[in-house]
Amino acid sequence: MGGPSLEVEATPIPGLLVVRLPVMADSRGWFKENWQREKMTALGLPDFGPVQNNVSFNTRRGTTRGVHAEPWDKFVSVTNGRVFGAWVDMREGSSFGTSYSIEIDPSVAVFVPRGVGNSYQTLEDATTYSYLVNEHWRPGAAYPALDLADPTAAIPWPIPLAEAEISEKDRHNPRLDEVAPMAPRRPLVIGAHGQLGRALVAEFPDARAVDADELDITDAEALRAWPWHEHDVVLNAAAHTAVDAAETERAEAWAANAAGPSLLAAIAREHRLTLVHWSSDYVFDGTAESYDEDDAVCPLGVYGQSKAAGDLAVVTAPRHYLVRTSWVIGDGHNFVATMARLARDGASPGVVDDQVGRLTFTTELARAVRHLLTTRAPYGIYNVTGGGPATSWADVAAEVFEQCGRSRGDIGRVTTQEYAAGKALAPRPARGVLSTRKIEATGFTPEDAMTTLRRHVAG
Structure with a gap:
């Protein structure tokens, strides 16, 4: 009897893809292929050429980051714990403002294309998530950001923002009608x-x-x-x-x-x-x-x-x-x-x-x-x-x-x-x-x- 299969799913945001990752577990723990270029590109994931791997450790449940629309592609996954992920399309075009959210655990990853705003809220203490990006981080890089509580995006946060831990910077991001959309390359x-x-x-x-x-x-x-x-x-x-x-x-x-x-x-x-x-x-x-x-x-x-x-x-x-x-x-x-x-x-x-x-x-x-x-x-x-x-x-x-x-x-x-x-x-x-x-x-x-x-x- 075969185990779970690798799957790639489309979302309402063009280019934002959910990846279902097979996780093999036994008494010792679990193992997964977190990034497998040949298999994933065959299923429609872009061959986006990651050059940097970042890890975010969050001490407490409710830590909330975003919404940030970076000028690079990223592949987000969880190493341990659970994360609520939310995305808002902040690119020029007819899909501007479209939102999507999903819970991410070790069996789920998400490919986020350039210009799609992303935000994450940890659902457990001591949660770690990682992401591959295809541009090296650049000091002073500017990109659009969005108010976590924007009523148009209407992100259904599992933990109310009033109870979440949010950076001072992210508390003052603009509403969607004030955001300058990211122009395409x-x-x-x-x-x-x-x-x-x-x-x-x-x-x-x-x-x-x-x-x-x-x-x-x-x-x-x-x-x-x-x-x-x-x-x-x-x-x-x-x-x-x-x-x-x-x-x-x-x-x-x-x-x-x-x-x-x-x-x-x-x-x-x-x-x-x-x-x-x-x-x-x-x-x-x-x-x-x-x-x-x-x-x-x-x-x-x-x-x-x-x-x-x-x-x-x-x-x-x-x-x-x-x-x-x-x-x-x-x-x-x-x-x-x-x-x-x-x-x-x-x-x-x-x-x-x-x-x-x-x-x-x-x-x-x-x-x-x-x-x-x-x-x-x-x-x-x-x-x-x-x-x-x-x-x-x-x-x-x-x-x-x-x-x-x-x-x-x-x-x-x-x-x-x-x-x-x-x-x-x-x-x-x-x-x-x-x-x-x-x-x-x-x-x-x-x-x-x-x-x-x-x-x-x-x-």
Whole structure:
């Protein structure tokens, strides 16, 4: 005959979970698995990554603490005695003010998500309860608190508060209608002033947006000092993207494209952040018809080499989306803007016709990442480019000219070798076609690149 089973139960407060713990007892006493990551996460408990274990011993029955809404998750259980636990949702949103209570003994534990106010009243003398938390305690950390006797929460205290032992501080907490709800963690956009960064800021208007002057990803000390507890997702659009200059600016390229992402991956591991990072078709040598996400990298130049090194670092973060893309066009200086200017100026440039790939607009990259995050697609590497057939740069230029009222024939078609004559250019992959089958399998359909191009040129 089997013993009691481990169970996880939902409550009226979103994310607040009750865990029924099997307690094995005999003449010697009892034993329980107080925290068992594999079993509990399989039953729906978040893999919240505890980093600190706190123990609270209460001498007398009636000791009452709270209601405190800390900015971290916690897993509360009792070692000996009994506790009445009460929780009030103090997060922004429709569930603000929802309350729940339950008695906790050694067979019951409760997972409390960030921003849910929690309070405990001991029901026996010499009661000990403990809790795991996933942030180290920080001096001066401020968070909402609530009056234990708030009439809206209407917590049914077993021992009247007039008879309970309560700290002076907890006797003066505000009522619910005076509480400022705890805001959710928000995304952080790094490299917000670039073409991709601007598209990400538009797609994620609630994000905090910073550029290198505010947060330099190559500065380890600045990264350590950043308030990561305020964020849940890091969108890293910072990079050294000058392909030709990278051949001589090697230190700068490696710092921005490899060392910086490595530091961010370590931060993401430590703070359980989702790290979103962008890579390039330049990590490949361009000899294949197209590339899948698991193809081996083989970069030709310094830019591609530094991006490939950054890729290897980013995938060490447990929660990562590494987005490889090609031929990026956005709001700013780029190939399409140059061709449109030349068309208006009456020029007839020679454009490379033997490099093949797909245009990718920053709006599509931002939309794809929104999709990955919203659908909680499996973490990993995803190729994201515009849809439709592969084209050459000359094909793109001809389309821009036509949209600007010029003849497609006004574009001269040259080889890479002809174009490079007399110029100090970095090597480029002849084919940078990235397969998008993987992200399409998650339900995302890239818009045809030429359709996006026409809309972009039209303004």
